[in-house]
Amino acid sequence: MTSLRAAACCAALMAGTAVTHPAAAQTSLTVAWYGGNWGDAFRTCVAEPFTKATGIKVVAEIGTSTVTLAKLQQQKGAPTIDVAWMDGGISELAQAAGVTGAIDPQAVPNLAKVSPEAVYKADGAVYAVGTGYYSLGLTYNTQKVRTPPTSWDDLWKPEFAGAVTIPSPANSSGVPFILFLNKIWGNPANDLSKTFARLKTLDTALYFDSSGAASNAYQSGEAIVGAHFSVGAWDLADKGLPIGFAVPKEGVWATDARLHLVKGTPRQTEAARFIDTALTPQASACLAEKLYLGPSVQGVSVAPEVERKLPWGVGGSVKNLQLFNWADINRDRGAITDAWNREIARQ
Amino acid sequence: MTAVLTTTAMPPAATAPTALRRALPLLAAPVAFFVAFFAVPMVVVLSSSLAAGGAPSLANYARVLLDQYHWDVLAVTFRIAALTTLAVTLLGYPLAYYLVRVVSSNALRRSCVILLLLPLFTSNIVRSFGWMILLGRNGLVNDTLVGIGLLERPVRFLGTEMGIVIGLVYILLPFIVLAVGNALATVDPTLEEASADLGASPFTTFWTVTFPLCLPGLIAGVIMVFTLAASAYVTPALLSGGKITVFPMLIFQQYSTVFDVHYGGALSITLLVFTLVLVALAGRIGNGGGDRS
Structure with a gap:
């Protein structure tokens, strides 16, 4: 009943x-x-x-x-x-x-x-x-970082130790960013171990899950340099915060x-x-x-x-963006996330 | 089910059919709500966790349980939940005692309770972002501690278990204060007076009369806080800075970015079962305490 x-x-x-x-x-x-x-x-x-x-x-x-x-x-x-x-x-x-x-x-x-x-x-x-x-480029605090970074390798500079942020795989850009680094460093496409080993040596303030968490970190000064979406970075800059966005020489991953x-x-x-x-x-x-x-x-x-603020930087075009095949990324997503959890997301 | 309904819902004076007729419409709404929003999703999660490659299988559970990594994450999750529960109890019990027994003005007590509950009206996300700012390297907490000379250089809170516990304690404190406060308010003061009349010191009275009498309320609060802390996602995700992984974060990853509902389902059921086992143990301790009194 x-x-x-x-x-x-x-x-x-x-x-x-x-x-x-x-x-x-x-x-x-x-x-x-x-x-x-x-x-x-x-x-x-x-x-x-x-x-x-x-x-x-x-x-x-x-x-x-x-x-x-x-x-x-x-x-x-x-x-x-x-x-x-x-x-x-x-x-x-x-x-x-x-x-x-x-x-x-x-x-x-x-x-x-x-x-x-x-x-x-x-x-x-x-x-x-x-x-x-939109792209995921180098974002930095213009007051604390005097010379704008020009390469992704700059994130490993000693003066930025503990004040860097990059996306975690929970963010939509996390998995593609790892594949992007793997590619620009010339590591073999089917073996991410060298890339993970290098990422492990990066002294970060945090790995961001959401774009909001990244904006928050740059705004509070918790991070002074790292990766961020072009849309989020320029939004902070337009609000009057000392934030710059640069397209490094290796290029940017975009979607x-x-x-x-x-x-x-x-x-x-x-x-x-x-x-x-x-x-x-x-x-x-x-x-x-x-x-x-x-x-x-x-x-x-x-x-x-x-x-000037478009995702490909000054004088660029869609040709300068690294647009990956999402089918490949989605196929490896589970395995890369799992590797990240074990290698990076534990103290 | 009907039998259960009649025995529980029938007032002694009413005849069985009348009681049933009265009880059913009243029960229909909660039962429908429970089935639609709890039982059905639960069955969906459970059934997807028991399938792999389109066929029934326990492979997802093998993947979770036979991997030391998952046990490590489970240990971190329950350690954080236990520390949170301990801290919340140590802070919340005296606060509840103060509110119920020491504050004599009703108006003051009411405003204290409102102050205590006010944060619950704000989203967890906003409050956790607030803590990110307070606990940051250049945040208020570090600036103050360095400013008054307690620290030489800023301490790292974000990305540590300590940071997550601070955030969870803040969010979960009201639950234990309300549970303990309610229990304390129902303790008959004449029992304590009797204890004092018989020569017990205030401390003995508290330990042998008041504390055991409000133990069920405390246990209820502890269970609530522990389960909420073990299943919390937003606070650990934001305050861990992605450097510490708790079980709900693994579940969220599978459902939101990897889209593996089978593995994600097995992770969910695993966390649920372990939490239920721990809660059942706590419940037993609670009953034991009740018997002693």
Whole structure:
């Protein structure tokens, strides 16, 4: 009897959602994006122009890429999210999980303007499109570090002992950063032991799990030099903190924030239109101004003050970024995380 | 289940069918809530931990239990939880005693309790970030200790077990104060007066009358604090600076970045089982104490 009542209760709840949903669907589009300054920028640069042009309200579903992927997997078959921003790496996992739909170049004419590196295809269909690049570069306290660092090796300098920070594998950049170091140091791709041995000798203040923890460490002076995302570092600098961001001579590892059309959304046309809006030169330039994302749309020009802060540094372009194949990274993720736990994350 | 419901829910005066009819609607909501938000996720975690490569298997548990590394992490996790519980008890018991027995003004007691509970209204993340700033190399704690000459150079708190314990003690203190305070408030003062009348010193009265009587409350508080400390993720993750690994961090890694729900599930169940065993042991000690009194 209890279960009967529970079932009736659930049925009533479901009926409730079924009734309210189609009504909301006519006037709104649900888009998943990240929190903080990212979400604000997506709203200003993409959602607001989209609503202005179409009259369709955009409902934000705020979460990190991983959380969004989890939600999409739960909603598989009957999605309530129509369009989703997810980072490189998670994007490939979403494709493999079968939650991304095909982006039709006919319905998204601006796709033709996007640089080929930022159009992601699987089985001949486009499943994701990059809306801007960001990198993990050298970040330093301009008051405590007199000569800007020019190489990743500078992190091992004695004067920085105990005041360095780099990402841990719990951060999205952690595993790729280890592979990046392995590559620039010329170690064999299938053997990370030398890289781990070297990382073990790095005297750090902390390994950061979240971008927020990194920002906090630079802000409090706990770390004076290390790695940080271009978006986070420039955000600190713009707030008036003595923080600099440099692209070292070995280059930077980078990835991008990508848009996905959720498979099975009943609002295909509106979702495609939203993606098209995000790929206009205006939206791309706006994201470059707000977040210093390197534009994925070709021929976008920004003010020199903004250009200086793009993820590839002064005078660079997308060609200068080390964009790894996420499929390789995801394949080795478990093993690298495990090795890190045993070698680095214990005293 | 129905039998259990009737025996527990039936008031002595009511007839069985009436009681059942009254109890069921009342129970439906909590039972549905419990099933949906506790039992179902638990079964999902358990079943995924018992599968590897699409077939039922104990391989995930073998991977966890046959590896010395996991035992080391488990030891660190329970050591931090035990130290936190000890520190919280030593700080919280006198505080609860003070609030219940020494503070005579109701208004003052109420404001003290509000002050104690106020931090619970803020997210763990914010509070742990606060400690990161306070405990940093150039943080308030180090600056003060160096300033007054107690230290020559800043001490490292972040990235040490000490730092994690400080953060957890701060977050978990209210739980023990409330549990002990409640128990103390229900101790009948006439029992203590009787003890004093019979010639016992205040100290003897405390040890032989008051303390045993509020031991169940203390044990409840200790169990709460220990389980919360052993399963804490945010505070250790932020205050360890990634240099110390506790079991919940391993679980989080598997679910959030490696996406291996099978191995992650086995880690979760392992932590749960070991915590339950320790809690059961504590419960036995608590019962023993209860019998003595």
